Amino acid sequence: MMMNHTLKSQCKVGPGTIISGKWHANKYTVIKELGFGANGVVYLAKHKNTQVALKMSDNGMSITSEVNVLKSFAKVQGSPLGPSLLDVDDWKSNRGTISFYVMEYIQGPDLLSFLQKKGRSWTTVLFLQLLSDLDKLHENGWVFGDLKPENLIVTGPPPKIRCIDVGGTTIQGRAIKEFTEFYDRGYWGLGSRRAEPSYDLFAAAMIMISTAYPKRFTKTTGGVSQLRKAIQQKPELLRFEKVILKALQGHYTNAKQMRADLLDQMVDKRISDPPLPPIKATSPASSQNSVKNAKASQPMTRQTYRKKRKKSGWKEFLLIAVILGILYAWYTFNKLL
Amino acid sequence: MYTGKIRQILLITDGCSNQGDDPIAMAALAKEQGITVNVIGVMEQDVIDEKGMTEIEGIALSGGGVSQIVYAQQLSHTVQMVTRKAMNQTIQGVVNSQLQQILGRSQTMEDLPPEKRGEVMEVVDELGETVELEVLILVDTSASMKHKLPTVKEALLDLSLSLNARTGENQFSVYVFPGKKNDVEKLLDWTPKLQSLTNVFSQLSIGGITPTGPALRTALSSFNQKQSLRSRLSRDDESYFEESM
Numbered sequence: 001m002m003m004n005h006t007l008k009s010q011c012k013v014g015p016g017t018i019i020s021g022k023w024h025a026n027k028y029t030v031i032k033e034l035g036f037g038a039n040g041v042v043y044l045a046k047h048k049n050t051q052v053a054l055k056m057s058d059n060g061m062s063i064t065s066e067v068n069v070l071k072s073f074a075k076v077q078g079s080p081l082g083p084s085l086l087d088v089d090d091w092k093s094n095r096g097t098i099s100f101y102v103m104e105y106i107q108g109p110d111l112l113s114f115l116q117k118k119g120r121s122w123t124t125v126l127f128l129q130l131l132s133d134l135d136k137l138h139e140n141g142w143v144f145g146d147l148k149p150e151n152l153i154v155t156g157p158p159p160k161i162r163c164i165d166v167g168g169t170t171i172q173g174r175a176i177k178e179f180t181e182f183y184d185r186g187y188w189g190l191g192s193r194r195a196e197p198s199y200d201l202f203a204a205a206m207i208m209i210s211t212a213y214p215k216r217f218t219k220t221t222g223g224v225s226q227l228r229k230a231i232q233q234k235p236e237l238l239r240f241e242k243v244i245l246k247a248l249q250g251h252y253t254n255a256k257q258m259r260a261d262l263l264d265q266m267v268d269k270r271i272s273d274p275p276l277p278p279i280k281a282t283s284p285a286s287s288q289n290s291v292k293n294a295k296a297s298q299p300m301t302r303q304t305y306r307k308k309r310k311k312s313g314w315k316e317f318l319l320i321a322v323i324l325g326i327l328y329a330w331y332t333f334n335k336l337l
Numbered sequence: 338m339y340t341g342k343i344r345q346i347l348l349i350t351d352g353c354s355n356q357g358d359d360p361i362a363m364a365a366l367a368k369e370q371g372i373t374v375n376v377i378g379v380m381e382q383d384v385i386d387e388k389g390m391t392e393i394e395g396i397a398l399s400g401g402g403v404s405q406i407v408y409a410q411q412l413s414h415t416v417q418m419v420t421r422k423a424m425n426q427t428i429q430g431v432v433n434s435q436l437q438q439i440l441g442r443s444q445t446m447e448d449l450p451p452e453k454r455g456e457v458m459e460v461v462d463e464l465g466e467t468v469e470l471e472v473l474i475l476v477d478t479s480a481s482m483k484h485k486l487p488t489v490k491e492a493l494l495d496l497s498l499s500l501n502a503r504t505g506e507n508q509f510s511v512y513v514f515p516g517k518k519n520d521v522e523k524l525l526d527w528t529p530k531l532q533s534l535t536n537v538f539s540q541l542s543i544g545g546i547t548p549t550g551p552a553l554r555t556a557l558s559s560f561n562q563k564q565s566l567r568s569r570l571s572r573d574d575e576s577y578f579e580e581s582m
Binding site: 023061064065068088089090097099171173174175176181186187192193194 | 413429446447451455459461466498503
């Protein structure tokens with residue numbers, strides 16, 4: 001709290017302030033503040049009649065770190081997940097030197113406000129987009145880390161989901177740099193904070209849950225049981241229960257698998273040919289149906305699995321008993337002789 | 338390349354010391370020995386008084402560390418953030434001094450053009466991931482902290498979760514003050530995992546005094562004892578190595 005406060009006051013500039021770079025000598029006119037977080041303040045600014053987003057921080061390290069991430073994003077072909085980087089520089093203000101970088105201004109409402117306005121039928125579409133973008137990111141060796149609805153902007157038309165804060169993006173295999181508790185699997189006791197694709201997929205599943213709980217909820221017992229209850233209390237989530245639970249428990253090793261399952265949920269089971277476009281498939285009747293299917297099919301497979309295991313267990317036991325019996329008989333036979 | 342380890346003291350308190358050595362002086366003493374002191378001030382609904390606030394900031398300042406005031410609910414996130422931030426600060430300091438050796442006296446990372454900075458940052462990131470980290474956690478258990486202790490425990494488990502995701506090794510140790518008999522009491526000796534902390538916190542006796550200074554002094558000596566043990570062990574290693582050669 002204290003740090004945020006001091007940070008904000010140091011990088012706080014009013015509309016009309018001209019920020020000029022020390023190294024590249026570009027000039028930016030501040031229009032308004034877009035938001036601020038633990039790592040700095042983001043402003044909407046104007047540069048040669050184009051609108052740009054400018055992030056500044058008194059912590060030069062975090063600026064450099066984020067710039068590194070954005071640069072490597074630029075190398076990924078056709079990955080529009082993060083904003084594109086335009087400039088990096090230092091500004092010599094009267095309060096000292098402040099590092100900043102300039103990026104493309106991604107305009108639009110955040111994910112939750114978009115869904116509130118446009119309706120739930122967009123949920124799946126946007127999540128499918130998100131998952132294929134995440135997949136590209138993961139294939140290039142990164143993990144997004146701090147994935148949350150506030151960091152997701154829907155631009156358009158046509159609506160397209162984009163991420164705006166790359167501060168948490170981490171190289172796979174390292175420890176996650178930045179996270180938000182509600183979307184962090186470590187907080188819920190459901191996994192480590194090591195950067196791997198399943199970490200992002202957990203966060204994606206939590207974002208799905210938060211579409212039905214915009215105000216989130218607090219951890220009580222934690223673990224998958226509390227989250228399962230939360231899903232089951234909301235009819236709009238029940239449809240995705242299977243996918244969400246699998247992602248929460250880390251059963252997906254990559255975003256492709258989760259995307260395929262999500263797509264599968266959207267295909268109407270009764271009319272198999274031709275498949276309906278995803279948007280039309282959200283009628284409550286069909287969703288309830290698919291939930292029943294999901295519920296019915298899961299325990300069945302589990303039971304058969306257990307039966308199989310039991311059977312093989314018996315076989316093993318018998319085999320061992322027979323072998324031991326033979327050995328013992330042979331032993332006593334030898335002794336008698 | 339830097340191969341040393343990073344040593345930190347993390348002090349969790351809710352106010353002012355009232356007994357023994359000046360904690361700010363003890364923090365300065367720690368810094369002299371290459372140990373960073375970070376402080377987290379925990380608030381409930383009430384606000385920490387001016388005096389406590391000044392002390393918290395003073396300890397972190399002279400201890401070369403980071404201080405942060407938080408509400409109890411935000412403690413988990415803050416504990417890991419402060420530890421990480423202080424670790425990065427130390428690494429940055431090391432990298433900067435290496436840069437100065439290479440590039441000349443007044444050069445720091447800020448003097449490099451932004452393009453070059455990125456490469457240095459990669460080194461800093463790499464070090465942050467792999468460096469060996471020792472954190473001694475010092476928890477104030479005076480009367481006013483009593484109902485915040487469950488949150489503190491949770492925050493420490495969370496810290497161990499965060500740090501153990503790194504490739505580098507971690508060592509944790511936990512001390513509380515005031516202790517049952519002495520000013521300070523050891524709850525947990527150096528260990529890579531904090532999970533064993535689960536039960537110990539419940540058996541605490543809660544006293545009225547807050548000997549922050551003496552607690553810091555004991556914490557320092559714990560580092561030194563560890564070091565001497567280490568050096569003895571490593572010396573053994575070396576002789577063994579020589580023989581086998």
